[in-house]
Amino acid sequence: MATATTSPALTRSPARPASGRLLAAAAPLGRLVLTTGVVLFLASVITFGLGALSKSNPAAAVLGETATAKDIATLNHQFGLDRPLVPRYLAWLGDALHGDLGRSWFTTVPVSSSVRQALPVDLSIAALALVLAVGIGTAAGIGAAVRAGGLFDRAVTVVCSVLATLPPFVIGIGLIVLLSVKARLLPAGGYVSFGSDPVQWLRFSILPALALSLEVAANIARQLRTTLVAALEENYAVGAQMRGYSRRRVLFGHVLRNAVAPTLAVIGMALPLIVGGAVMTEKLFNLPGIAQLALQSAQRGDVPVVLGTLLITAVLVLAGSLVINAAQVLLDPAARRGAASGSRA
Template sequence: MTRRLGPTLATPVVVFVLASLLTFGLGALSPSNPAAAVLGETATAADIARMNHEFGLDRPFLARYADWLGASLTGDLGRSYFTTIPVSDSIFAALPVDLTLAGLAVLLAVLLGGAAGIGAALRQGGRFDRAVTFVASGLGTLPPFVVGIGLIVVFSVLLGALPAGGYVPIEAGFLPWLRFAILPALALSLDIAASIARQLRTSLVGQLGENYVTGAVVRGLGPRRVLFRHALRNAVGPALTVLGIGVPMVLGGAVVTEKIFNLPGVARLALQASEQHDVPLIQGTLLVTITVVLVCNTLVNLALLRLTPQGGRQ
């Protein structure tokens, strides 16, 4: 495990550097001119040149990238070209929305997918197993925005039980926050829950047929201990891998989901920045999103090293 720990921790660092270079390069090489966009159509060539100098756009690419990356590591992501508000202030004001929503979505995916997968494996070939397989296959084909619209129609329009949109910070109270967060979190979680259920069911069925499980039963160990202390520990690897892959899916799906549910998150901030060609804000949101994804995937890989006998990385 110690030998695998080094690559597990080093890989995200390399990926971060390459992703940050790509993120900065996409903004720097964009055909749109931020100075011209800020100044408007009446700007002269001299005005645009002066603004480019103020923005530092006339400096060499690598020098600008090195300065940007170094400042980013200290939390300074620059300032918006249009509002002059620090990018980090805008992002960290919106980030709690995404983090709490993604956390709830992942929790729901683990609970729903884990319970369904374990139940289906224990009832292999039965009605519950067939029902889980059918529902999981169906949910796996539906994108989050379709699920979100369906949830709004059922729970907001027909039943009137939950709000169709908006957001209440968790600081205002857990239950008020949950009323607004549960539908978008469900919309983001069901696809991942379906994948977890399928992978866990298949893997657990295979582990329950292994000789070590039979030996544990013969030695008199209880069914619950055999399941949770032995079989599930060895079967959880594929489900954890699905969970690691699901984090980027949650963040990617948040772009449309935040639009549907009118949530003031980072995804909506990035969409507004792209519409305005606000390069520092676009680069900042991408860099923060990449960091969140890498941290989550690293935690999943560390969990795989801890829980599975062979360890492993995605």
């Protein structure tokens, strides 16, 4: 007589020790770190190359129209622009690895100092946006999966389809009109640091964070809903309900954990989306973040500041992606089994 396929979680097999899981995941984690390092190196090459190919003449811009050719040549020598491209890149990369991103050509302020002032704005807004996206998306996805085919499910599908087509700055304009101009509940722009006043930080940060999070939340909800609906139709889930397990217990105790890895992939892909939407969002909400620092520096041809902000942004995106991918490897049994079989071969 045929027997129903059961989930490993439902058969209560002995849990694998944490050390065994880490050992099995060591190979894919090592490949992730290596890949991230290579991508970061290529990003630094491309970033520096774009700066080197720019046609700006910083010495002439700094000294003004009355500068002589000798004065320009002297300042170019101080900037190191008279050196060959490869030695300049290697020197810049070596200094960057030690935390020295150079100095602004126009203000002589260290780039690292400017980045340290602007970066907390982006990190706090991005962290809040990610929390909102995960919370809203998870709640909507689970609710839609539980009521698959119902009114709530159809409403979530429609709303997510609309939000996925709207860029963050359009959502931001709508939020400003609704919550700032009409309802007068939240300020339309500005920023207060979390350390200065957490309550005011939240009031100023909630609108830009929502603008960045809603598209990501829509993607999370759609992915989670699709994965959960498919998992609830698997033999192990149906068999568990036939043996008396409640639908809620099957969903939250066994099925939901199988949907974590695909959802983490969506979150990982959302990190560049959040960073990319920061430029217009910072401008819209008058935020003194790293995107505005890069934009203003690019407009006046301040290449060291542009290079520094682009490099830091690339590091943040790649580091976030590395953390998400590592969590996927640790949570995905298939990845661990593949790594374990590869190590035994």
